[in-house]
Amino acid sequence: MHTADPLTFGQSREQLDRAAIREAAQWLVRLNESAHDPQLVAELALWRVRSKQHELAWCRAQQVNDKFGLVPRQRVMSVLTERSELSRRRAIRSLVLLMTVFPTGVAGYQVLPWREWQADYRTRTGQQRALTLNDGSELTLNTDTALDVQFDRHQRLIRLHRGELLIDSGADPLQTPDSQRPLRVLTRHGGVRALGTRFVVRQQREYTLVQVFDGVVEIEPRSGGRRPQIQAGQQLRFGSRSAGLPQPVDPHGADWAAGLLVADRLPLGRFLAELGRYRPGLLRCDESIASLPVSGAFQLSNTDQVLASLPCSLPVKVVYRTRYWVSISVDPLRSPGGYQHAI
Structure with a gap:
């Protein structure tokens, strides 16, 4: 006989108010931090009986946390209370996400980017x-x-x-001759x-690029071995098993932090791949024009303006199928030439 998953049984399918x-x-996180506080327990009890939505939301929060272990139990809460308020907000955000998409979120938990959604900082x-x-x-x-x-007390970890x-690393204020906290990414x-x-x-996907200025x-x-x-003035790509050899750094590798995409005879296909990182949707070009060289400095704050400028100097046309689907194709009436652009 099939036993229902507690996350898909009974009241869990009822629509819940977002505020509840x-x-x-929030109550679950607070309770796990102060489970022996009788006043907090009494306040929670009053909140639960105030409405049916409150009681259902509380049951769902417990079920989700039992399933995924998002909020540590009291016996390990000392770890959580020593961490910043960001940890509490992340635990709350994780619960809210799973409770909102639940029960479909249960089946999809392993394939959705939960860690990224729960991250302390995002763009x-x-x-x-x-x-x-x-x-x-x-x-x-x-x-x-x-x-x-x-x-x-033991590490500075990102x-x-x-x-x-882009990181400008600071000096560790807690470092002593006997205690080192290296900054690691x-x-x-x-x-x-x-x-x-x-x-x-x-x-x-396949590697991490590091550029040192x-x-x-x-x-x-990750697998150990050589640690170059x-x-x-150097950059290097490394994968899980090994690291490549250092190469001269791209002098414009950090210009994005100033809002610029700088190209020096960059093939159009690669240029659009970089530009596409800064706009939602698809941005593609015909293979026949992918090798056209692009040079100049481009403002990342307005990618539509950059695209609108391309036909002024390149034998191309820009086709917006939708706001989020843009194609760059050849303009047969114009001759090839590199696009020179200055701010």
Whole structure:
């Protein structure tokens, strides 16, 4: 006989008010932090009996947390209470997400990017964001980026789930001769250890690209092995198993932090692939014109303006099938030539 999953049984299918869902998530986090507070327990009881929506939302919050373990139990809550308020907000956000999409979210949990949705800091497509961490390190998140920051007594750790990050690393205020807290960036392929530096980390599907503009970084492929150091003026790609050889750094590799895409005879296909990172939807070109060279500096804040300028100097036409589906095709009435653009 089939036994129903508790996440798909009974009241869990009833539509819940968004406010009740969020309040239930907040109550669950608070209760797990202060389970022995009789006043808090009494206040929760009053909230639950105030409406049917409250009681249903509370039951769903418990079911979701039992299934996914989003909020630690009281016996390990000391870890959570030592962390920043970001940890609490992330736990609440995780509960709200799963409670909202639930029960379909249960089946899709393993294939949806939950870690990225729950990240401490995120940017949307086309958005950039600057942060200053409590050690003075300055971060600039590029388009479509998600990361977590975990600083404690033993480490300064940045987990890059997706996207690209520029780091100006600060001096550790807690460092002593007997206690070191290296600043590290983790990607799916391994780690990047900063040795007082300014560098870019860009995570892609098959590899992570590291570009160093000042100082030195050490690469730590996930499977171990050789751990090369990259000097200022060098860049390197590494995968989970090994690291490549250092190459001269792209001098414009961090220009995106100033809102610029700089191209030096970059093939049109690659140029559009880079530009497409800063706008939602599809941006493609015909193979016959993909090798046309593009040079110049382009403002990332207005990708439509960049596209509108292309036919002025290239033998192409821009076709908007929709706002989110743009094709660049050959204009047979014009002769090939590189596109020169200046701000």
